[in-house]
Amino acid sequence: MAGELTRHPGPDAAADARPADDVPLDMDAGWQPANWPLPRVNAVDNLSDALSSRGFTEGTVRVLSHGAVRPDELRRKLSDPAELRVQGGTLLIAETRLWSAAVVPHPANPREYGRRSYALGGAAAGLRVLPEPTTSAESPAELEILVDSPGTLATRLEDAQGRLAKDNPLGEDVAVEGVLQPLTVVPMTVRHRNGHRPAALLIAADGSSRISAVHELLDYAPSKVAYEWSSDSRLFRREVNRWIRLVQKQGWESLSEAEQQKVRVLTVPARVVIGFRPNERTLLPFHTAVRNFIGLTHIRPPKPYGSAVENEAKADAVLDALAQPTRTRPARISELEKQWFAGVITAEDAEAEGFSPHRDVRAAAICRSVLGGSTKRRVNDGIRSLTAKQKPTREDRVDLAVELIIRPYRTEQNDLLQRVRPRRAVLQRALRLPEIERHLRTELRLEGATADGPSLEDLRDAALEEVEYGLGDNGELGPAQTELATKAAYYMAVADPMALQREVFGGTAYEDDRSPATVLRAMLSRSRGVHQAYEVVRAGRRGETLYEVDEKGERVLTSGGEPRELTDTLVRHTYNGEPSRTDGQSTGFAAASRRWAEVRAKVEEFTKAVDAMADVPVTEGGKSLVERDGWDAAQIAELRRKLDRSDRRLAAWADTHDLAKEAAREQADDEETR
Structure with a gap:
């Protein structure tokens, strides 16, 4: 019965279930970068000499030598560059780290194609598209661009940074993990028609979105990078050194979160193009080879894996994180559980190791480990290990949990998209039931997980008690209702015909547009729905057809005397979400x-x-x-007074509830000591 399930059907069930070691779940540490020192002047000078000897222009020598985090390392790599073949030739590159203050987005970024402003259409001078860069006349591995004035380039760089930050927002990601993949950096000289002296830049031919996100975090204006720091090494070193000294003075742990984010992006990994070898047959110029490289990367990139494959990969990374102990906490799942969740052991081996043979029990166990509130930090760490996403959402966690849950089903169906895709979508929506994160915690005994644990009948009876107590009608299911809903959802989704389907978008007023999670809550809020969910799980485990049941859990018969098969339409009609009017x-x-x-x-x-x-x-x-x-202050004051009165009443109710709980605990303690 309910007591055997160690569940508390009252409104404080979730609070009572919170683990003792519960900590704030949004305080993820993020990456702590190395403490890079400011390079010595003689190391910068040595790199300058090496770059000059290779034929680079004076401006490029200056920006590349003071932009290198480790000048000695870059100098050594100049003599042994890596090769990157592109259409029309081979780029010679040196992988290194650069200070973020030395790199700017590509001023003629191809990502803006389709929204560029052209002079022929009457665009204002400051917003017109820039000409395409050409190969420098002074150096075969540098670009050159001609603009009207410094203001022209500054406007375009500012506009490009704003657009890139909006169209491809990466700020939250790089704030936690820094820039992970190297930027492809190419030297460029900017010449001006108005006679202003040339400016030397290091542009991100591939990676403009990343460097734009970095500059936004650091509050760098691209025009300052292009026209002040690039020409004055002392100003540049002063800007870099103020962050280095801050870390040295305060220590990493004493920095604010905002300061840590800035230090993480103080440097970026880069593939610096230091040479070019054209194809002898085509003799393609350097600027065309760079454009071809950008096109291969962005216009004709490899076909994306797709969301299902991405969720599969993230799911495996999450399992690794859950199975790995940390310095302060043990592993959340065992290696055997990891294999069971991953679906890499046979059903026979899983059962021999003591795991349930029932798919719904595995689904609930995965939900508890991946979606349960007490594992949120570990799961987010696993997701970030592949995506560097700062704040993975609950939807992200649900989607990868579903990929784990349906692995056996997908295998049985030979990955037939017409069968797998709709069931994946339904489970993703059904398991977004918020109560799953709150109630499916490790300290509650999961039905079916052990031979001596609660039975399915115990789970049903506990859920019926929660219905009688009013849970569900108060807007939230209880723990037993939630577990039963999670298990029933699996079989209702994979059934044929499906007994739970997606909501209808843009349908008529007569069509039910509730999400599967909402339908499940309405269903498990009724005694009949609890009996229905129990019957779904019981039949699903036996591989039987799902049939409708009545208030007593008996099968409903058609006019022909046959059991009525459970369908999505039938479920939505029976459990329409209206409050109970029968009691x-x-x-x-x-x-x-x-x-x-x-x-x-x-x-x-x-x-x-x-x-x-x-x-x-x-x-x-x-x-x-x-x-x-x-808005009118008098009207707002009147409304706030009403809200304040309600707020005080709610606070009083909470205080009364806490006092009653405390009194009950004291009485229990007194009785125990007698």
């Missing part, structure tokens, strides 16, 4: 729970209304009216 209760906790659900819904509605008001612009496409002009 007539107007008193007690169940009735109060329904009222609490209304309170939560109205508050959510109020929040959305405030957001909608904030979105009203002054003019089409303009700024928010209320953010610019505000």
Whole structure:
């Protein structure tokens, strides 16, 4: 029964289930970079001499020598460059680290094709597309570009940085892990029609989005990088050294989160192009070879793996993170559990090791390990190991959990997309049920996980008690309801016909547009729905067809006397989300729970209304009216007084509840000591 499941059906079940070692889950450490020192002047001078001897222009020698984090290393690599073949020739490259203050985005970035402003169309001078770079007349492995004035280039660099940060936002990713993949950096000389002295740049031919994100984090203006730091080594070294000295003075742990993010991107890995060997047959110029390289990378890149493959890879990385102990905490799953979750052991071997043969039990165990709140940090670490995504969302975690769950099913179906794809989509939406993260925790005994654990009947009875207590109607399922919903969702999704499908987008008013997670909550909020979920799991484990059941758990028969097969339409019609009207209760906790659900819904509605008001612009496409002009103070004061009164009432209820719990604990302690 419920006691055997060690579950608490009251509203504080989630709080009671919180593990003792629970810590804030959004305080992920991120990458701690090496403490790079400011290079010695003689090392910079030695690199300058080596670059000059290879025929680089004076400007390139200056920016590349002071831009190198380790000048001695780059100098050694000049004599033994790596080769990167491109269409039309071979680029000679040296892999090294550069200070981020030495690199700018490609000023004629091809990512802006399709939105460029052309002079023939009447574009303003400062916004017109820049000419394509050409090969430098002074050095065969440098580019050259001609612009009207420094202001022209500065405007284009600022505009490019803003667009790149908007179109390909990488700021959150590099803030946590820095730049992982090297930028392909090419020297470029900027010449000006107005007679201003040339400017030497190191441009990111491949990686403009990354360096733009870095500059945004560091608050670097590209024009300052291009026209101040590139021409004055003392200013450049002063800018770099202020961050180095900050770390040396305060220590990494004493830096604020914002300061740590900036230090992480103080340097970037780079493949610096230091030479070019053209194809003897085509004699393609250097600037064309660079353009071909960019096109191969972005215009005709390798075909993306696709979301399913990406989630598969991330899922394996997450399992590694869960199975790996840290300095302060043990592994979250064993090596055997890792193999079971990954699906790399046979069903017979899994059962021999003590794992359940039932797919729904494995699905619930995966949800508990991947989606449970107490493992969130480990899971996010695993995701970031492949993506460097700063803040993986709950949707990210659900999607990779689903890929693990459906691995056996996919194998059985030979990866037939017409069967696998809709079931993957349904499970992704169904397992976004927020209660899964709150209730499926390791300290609660999972039904079916061990031979001596709670039975399926125990789980059903505990869920029925939670229904009687009003859980579900109050807007949130209890622990037993949640576990049963998770297990039933698996069989309802893989059934044929599917008994749970995706919501209808853009349908008529008569079509049900609720998400599968919402439908599950409505279903498990009713005694009949609990009996239905129990029957789904029972039949699913036996490989039987799913049939509809009534309030007593008995099969519903058609007019012809045949059991009625369970379908998505039938489930949505039966569990339409309306409050129960059959029990007539107007008193007690169940009735109060329904009222609490209304309170939560109205508050959510109020929040959305405030957001909608904030979105009203002054003019089409303009700024928010209320953010610019505000709103009548007397009207707002009146509304705030009403909200304050409700807020004080809610706080009083919470205090009363806490006092009652404390009194109950003291009474229990007294009885135990008698």
